[in-house]
Amino acid sequence: MTRFLIIGLGNPGINYNNTRHNIGFFILNKISKIYNILFKKEKFGYISKLKYNNKYILLLKPTTYMNxxxxxxxxxxxxxxILLENIIVISDDIYLKFGSVRIRKKGGSGGHNGLKSIEKEIKTSNYTRFKFGIGNNLEKFNNCNYVLENWKKEEIxxxxxxxxxxxxxxFSFIKNRLEDTINLFEKY
Known part of the structure; x- marks a missing residue:
């Protein structure tokens, strides 16, 4: 059975639950509700498992903190x-307009410390990433504070x-692979 790893980036702990930087955790929590599965704390992360389209999927919320x-x-x-081509990393992106998404097969970290850490550990930037725009207001420009602020009600x-x-x-990435997913959802 083909194995997939879906990683939602964020920081553990109640203080970070509703912050912009935790969009990866937010999305994995939504997946767990849809499929009625629970996360269990294990080594270096909260883990949940499910089968979808005859594939084994591991959901991971790292507990090692973003960096x-x-x-x-x-x-x-x-x-x-799990093979490199079967992982997808979900993260926030301050350079994308709020609510927009970008799916890429490879690329740089864009200054995102979670992505930098992944690239350092797995020794490549050639992995699929799903970036969710959090729309940094460049007038604020203190990125650290902005990403660690709680979502506004209208954003939630x-x-x-x-x-x-x-x-x-x-889940299209899991079922249809990356290229087909990009074509299907390019206009999100």
Whole structure:
């Protein structure tokens, strides 16, 4: 059975639950609700498992904090023998307009410390990433504070309206592979 690893980046702990930087955790929590599965704390992460389209899927919320996410990703890739082409990393992106998404097969970290850590640990930037725009207001320009601020009510309302489509995009990657997914959802 083909194995996939879906990584939602974020920071563990109640203080970070509703922050912009935790969009990866938010999306994985929505997936767990849709499929009625629970996360269990294990080494370097909260883990949940499911089968979809005759594929084994491991959901991972790293507990190593954003700046050390790569440690968790590498551990679970090795432990579950998951190929690089079968991982997708969900993260926030301050350079994308709020609510927009970008799916890429490879690329740089864009200054994102979680992505930097993953690239350092797995020794490549050639992995699939799903970036969700958090729309940094460049007048604020203190990125650290901005990404660690709580979502505004209207942002949460928007996310709750769009999460089904976001989940469909992620599961399209598992079912249809990356190129077909990009073609299907290019106009998100």
């Amino acid at each position: 050390n996410s790569g440690k968790s990703v590498l551990f679970w890739m090795k432990k579950k023998n 309302d928007f996310l709750n309206l769009k999460y089904n489509k976001i989940v469909k995009i992620i």
